[in-house]
Amino acid sequence: MEAIIKVEGVKKAYKKRKSKEVIQAINDVSFDVKRGEILGLLGPNGAGKTTTIKMICGLLTPDEGSITINGNDMKTQRLKALKHISAVLEGNRNLYWRLTVKENLEYFAGNRGVSRKDAAFLIQDLLHKFNLKHKENELVNRLSRGMQQKLAIAIAMSAETDVILLDEPTLGLDVETSYEVRSILQSIVKEYNRTIIISSHDMDVIQDICERTVIINNGNIVINDSVKNLLKLFEVRSYSITLGGFLSNHQLSLISHKFPHHTYKKETFQSILEIDLAKSEEIYQIIDILKMDETPVEAIDRRNVNFEQIFMKIIKGEKSNAFAQSS
Amino acid sequence: MRLLNLLNANIRKHFIEMKRYLPNTMAFIITFYIIFLAMFAGIKLIGDPSSQDANIQYVIVNYIFWYLAMVVVNDIGWQISNEASQGTFEQLSMSPMGIWRIMTARLISSTIVNFLIIVALLYISMATTGQWLNIDVITLLPILVLTLISMFGLGLIIAGMTVVFKQIQAFLQILQFILAALVFVQSNVLPFLVFFPIVKGVELVRNVMIDGVSLSQIAVGDFLILGFNAIFYFIVGLGIFIYCERFAMRKGLLAHY
Numbered sequence: 001m002e003a004i005i006k007v008e009g010v011k012k013a014y015k016k017r018k019s020k021e022v023i024q025a026i027n028d029v030s031f032d033v034k035r036g037e038i039l040g041l042l043g044p045n046g047a048g049k050t051t052t053i054k055m056i057c058g059l060l061t062p063d064e065g066s067i068t069i070n071g072n073d074m075k076t077q078r079l080k081a082l083k084h085i086s087a088v089l090e091g092n093r094n095l096y097w098r099l100t101v102k103e104n105l106e107y108f109a110g111n112r113g114v115s116r117k118d119a120a121f122l123i124q125d126l127l128h129k130f131n132l133k134h135k136e137n138e139l140v141n142r143l144s145r146g147m148q149q150k151l152a153i154a155i156a157m158s159a160e161t162d163v164i165l166l167d168e169p170t171l172g173l174d175v176e177t178s179y180e181v182r183s184i185l186q187s188i189v190k191e192y193n194r195t196i197i198i199s200s201h202d203m204d205v206i207q208d209i210c211e212r213t214v215i216i217n218n219g220n221i222v223i224n225d226s227v228k229n230l231l232k233l234f235e236v237r238s239y240s241i242t243l244g245g246f247l248s249n250h251q252l253s254l255i256s257h258k259f260p261h262h263t264y265k266k267e268t269f270q271s272i273l274e275i276d277l278a279k280s281e282e283i284y285q286i287i288d289i290l291k292m293d294e295t296p297v298e299a300i301d302r303r304n305v306n307f308e309q310i311f312m313k314i315i316k317g318e319k320s321n322a323f324a325q326s327s
Numbered sequence: 328m329r330l331l332n333l334l335n336a337n338i339r340k341h342f343i344e345m346k347r348y349l350p351n352t353m354a355f356i357i358t359f360y361i362i363f364l365a366m367f368a369g370i371k372l373i374g375d376p377s378s379q380d381a382n383i384q385y386v387i388v389n390y391i392f393w394y395l396a397m398v399v400v401n402d403i404g405w406q407i408s409n410e411a412s413q414g415t416f417e418q419l420s421m422s423p424m425g426i427w428r429i430m431t432a433r434l435i436s437s438t439i440v441n442f443l444i445i446v447a448l449l450y451i452s453m454a455t456t457g458q459w460l461n462i463d464v465i466t467l468l469p470i471l472v473l474t475l476i477s478m479f480g481l482g483l484i485i486a487g488m489t490v491v492f493k494q495i496q497a498f499l500q501i502l503q504f505i506l507a508a509l510v511f512v513q514s515n516v517l518p519f520l521v522f523f524p525i526v527k528g529v530e531l532v533r534n535v536m537i538d539g540v541s542l543s544q545i546a547v548g549d550f551l552i553l554g555f556n557a558i559f560y561f562i563v564g565l566g567i568f569i570y571c572e573r574f575a576m577r578k579g580l581l582a583h584y
């Protein structure tokens with residue numbers, strides 16, 4: 001499938017106003033997003049997610065490199081490129097608080113050149129879908145944070161663009177609202193064939209919704225892979241070994257030396273060793289260590305890892321060699 | 328058609344906000360009226376009685392024009408300054424219509440929505456002073472339109488500066504007085520002043536409203552100056568605004584937080 005978004009060799013530095021200190025927010029980032037794809041943009045605080053999203057939205061000009069939306073270069077054909085893009089940016093900063101829910105939807109449609117009459121049907125549809133119909137005449141500043149966020153997403157949807165970018169759509173929402181926003185996002189994915197980029201700290205959002213993820217850290221891409229692959233990769237190499245006895249101190253020190261990131265738990269009659277392998281062959285080394293004292297092995301299980309754990313590992317750089325191999 | 332929808336949406340928004348925050352709107356108008364009363368009282372108390380009528384008429388026209396300049400030029404600065412800190416400015420900047428078209432639509436809608444208020448203020452001040460001016464719409468209209476276009480240019484310059492500089496509020500306060508100076512100054516003091524925005528327009532309006540000059544009596548040269556100013560300031564304003572927008576996009580200044 002063709003790429004609707006192309007980010008090629010993009011760099012961006014900010015200069016602090018007072019100290020003149022230069023912050024290299026994005027180092028050299030390239031990735032594509034295919035039409036209809038749902039991409040998760042992950043990274044710790046300050047990684048450069050918002051910077052990347054704003055450059056794709058044409059709100060920030062890259063220092064180097066290019067961004068193309070549906071074949072339109074963001075630098076030379078910005079307005080054409082913007083026809084294909086809408087976004088919900090960080091925080092509850094996307095709405096006019098002095099206008100009502102419906103007035104907001106109408107005003108933003110107007111700013112894209114669409115009349116109230118032409119937008120009316122779509123707006124009603126979205127109000128129903130987002131469960132905002134009963135609030136249509138309420139002022140935005142009287143809405144809860146969750147409703148505001150839903151409205152912001154509805155406005156982005158109302159532009160009917162191919163691409164929607166969402167920067168931290170569930171940040172600052174309580175569990176219930178966050179869940180509701182997530183299910184709305186899921187239904188958007190199912191019902192409308194949109195290309196979506198979501199940045200989030202919320203791994204559930206990424207695991208539930210996204211097909212692929214780009215993980216950035218310190219302005220560099222560390223991973224660009226499908227969520228499925230990442231899960232599989234880590235599942236294969238994370239083992240939980242149930243032992244019918246206990247490890248000797250000698251065995252433990254060997255394991256600690258070779259696999260610094262293991263955990264070892266003693267129970268009454270058993271003990272459990274949890275271990276992540278960089279290469280699948282390393283399982284033999286474990287077996288060898290167990291064999292030394294003839295420790296009985298009751299079970300070797302693959303451990304279920306969730307995306308949060310994977311993310312943490314990647315950010316800490318623990319498994320960098322594993323990824324070098326997989327890619 | 329898309330441009331018309333854009334204008335429509337902005338007029339509607341402006342009108343809704345004005346109606347919804349009627350107390351604020353009223354307070355602004357009343358403040359303006361009180362300033363006028365102060366000027367009126369000043370003329371009555373300390374002005375030369377022989378030229379009193381002329382002075383009052385002069386003040387009425389100028390002060391109505393000052394109001395117009397304020398709602399067009401100054402207001403756009405406040406709007407952007409607020410929207411940049413609220414975050415909606417980034418949403419506007421993502422419109423495929425281009426932010427300068429939205430800003431121009433805002434300037435036009437400010438003018439249209441405030442026009443009723445301006446007319447009301449004019450009649451109230453004429454009634455207060457008993458000085459009934461010559462309201463020759465046919466003559467006033469072309470003068471006003473051309474002057475407004477140069478004001479829009481000025482508005483775009485202010486808009487661009489507000490996008491780039493965060494702390495523009497102090498400047499906007501000063502700007503009120505710069506606008507007052509442009510309105511109150513007379514070009515016979517310094518002839519090149521006619522090439523300043525607003526100056527020539529308000530002078531011609533004074534000629535019409537106070538001295539009863541009609542369209543056919545206005546020199547072609549005057550209209551040429553007015554037309555030149557309109558084109559010049561609008562194009563310069565647009566250029567500066569677009570430059571400021573690009574600058575802000577490079578430096579990450581579209582949102583001030």
Ligand SMILES: Nc1ncnc2c1ncn2[C@@H]1O[C@H](COP(=O)(O)OP(=O)(O)OP(=O)(O)O)[C@@H](O)[C@H]1O
Nearest residue numbers: 014023025043044045046047048049050051052579
């Ligand atoms: N306008 C700005 N001026 C100066 N520095 C900035 C600006 N915006 C971002 N930065 C810096 O650039 C880096 C990347 O910031 P960015 O906001 O893109 O990160 P992020 O991944 O979105 O983080 P978060 O998870 O906190 O939202 C950070 O070090 C940040 O401090």
Ligand SMILES: [Mg+2]
Nearest residue numbers: 049050051090
């Ligand atoms: Mg961010």
